[in-house]
Amino acid sequence: MADDATESLRWTKYVVLQSTIVPSLLCDIYVFIYFIRHWQKEIVKSPQHHVIICMLIISFLQKTTDAPLLLFYLRWGENFQQTYTFCAAWNWLDCTLTGCAIQLAAWFCIERHLFIFHSQLMKKKWCSILFHYIPLFVYCIYLPIFYAVVIFFPRQCTNIWDYSVVFCGGACYNYSDPFLPTFDWLFHYALSLLIILFANLLLFYRVIYQKLRQLRPIDWHRQRRMIIQLLFISTTFIILQSPSIVIGVIEALWSPTFAFDIQYNYFAYLYYFINQLLPFVIIGSLPNMRKEIQQWFQRIKRRLDEQPRIYPGRPIA
Template identity: 30%
Template sequence: MADDQSSNDTEIISFASSEISLPRVTRFWMLLLFDVSSTICALFVLFCVLINHKLRSTVNNHALIVLLFLGLSLQLIDVPFYLNFIIHSSVTPSNGWICLLWWLVDIGMYNGGTIILAWIAFERHIIVFYDQLISTRKKRILIHYLPMLFLILYSFAYYIYATYYFPCENIYDYTLPFCNGSPCYLSDPIMGIWNFIINSALPSFLEAFFSLSFLFRVFWKKYHSHLPMQWRKQRKMTIQLMSLSSLNMAVTFPIGVIGVAHLCGLPQDVGVQVNQYFFFFSYFVIFLIPFICLASISGVNRKFQEKILCRRQRQVQRFTATVKPEHFKSNITMQH
């Protein structure tokens, strides 16, 4: 009986350290409402960009398209898995392939998005300050397309290998979110450190560095350079970049700090609950990115205003014109 009690206590501690204290019902509705609206927004943005040749061929939109597709993989696979877990209080169906797919999307696609965000921050310097490097088709292939293609292929290749083929034994706990959220390759001294430093911490640091340096260079050029500058275009690009970076860094920076502290000797049980909250709220980074793209891509924003907002305004105006105040007055008079 004592052994059973000890086992139960261990399970409770394990559960507490692997799932945030926010009630599951609250998490369910938060994720569901944001996921549905964000998915619709992401599909709308992608539709507008992909059917419009000008938007589709604009260099600074390409990485955003990749980012939105990576986000959709989390919105259409990761989040539904989490909602299904909340409904059944376990991973259902309880199969290892579900856990592997969940890990691949949750860890791999999210970190892939972080890598792409770092590339976006770096590429903005090229687009604004060194546009001659992408002035021809050959230069665009070398400077723009090939690096981005390499980052995409690297992200998929690394996480597919690490998740499905790395020689280690996974332990699945179907009673916890993400099947305990710890694929075995993260415990490997090489793969685990590589994943944290190269795929997570370094891209986050580079994203912050390139974003802040881009902001500094834009303002420096505006106020201290006598060269002509398309300020309106640069302002939109700056706001877009800073919105994306600030949103992502608000979550990834604390996670990175805690991770580095653990590598430097901080006990593993310190900051676990805080880390779990940041991991949960990282979903909202994915949810909000489509809305930032909607607001910052001019052609998409214009189409949204024309198709959605103007249509709604016309409906309101039509209703107002149909139901006039004097109608109410005459009805009231007749009733009296």
């Protein structure tokens, strides 16, 4: 019965993930095309979109590399390949994409405050380099290097992979090293989640404070889009990433077996839905993109209405 229940759960997760990944990929492609078509306006002249594009690239890579390997396991109950190299590479890929996604989301929240409340300062070249390009570069290269070191070249343990479970059971540093797992969960995940939470609370405080201090509403027409993007994207990460991170921190600090089954069977998969939803959230937070989609639907509707309609003739008495 336990095996039947496990197989049923795997099949359910497979169907849900498989049914959502294709629409999300199509949406990714549309967003990429939109940014390419409006390169000057949305990228060159809008540096606040750079981190969004990086997050979208991470999401796309996860759906085209990591997710298919997971779907294969959920469908067949075994890993795509049963070799040391494959297991190490898959763990590195999954950890890198998951960590980069939430850390970019955290930096996205910090950077939004700079662009919203210090927009004139961010137009200066030295500020743009120091507070925009350098942090973005560091966030994109730090975790790939970190996980490459701890997974491919572990110092205090040896990776022993279990080919019968997802991700081959995980890298050995998660179980043998007394420091790295705690550092990983607290610094890379819990801290990032706290930054996202704090940045949103601070946003509400600063908006209300500025409104009361100036005795007039903020220029929403100029800043509304960036605030909406911040709220949409950060809310997605907070809702779907919080359960896994909270349990992971408890396991790292106090009880390694705390809610292990729930974490392993359910919460660990919520991250994939962040990637599935992210392109839709980006579209919802970009007014120009929404208008373009609405115009497409209106054109399609007009063309359908303009087509001649044939009605059945009435019988002659």
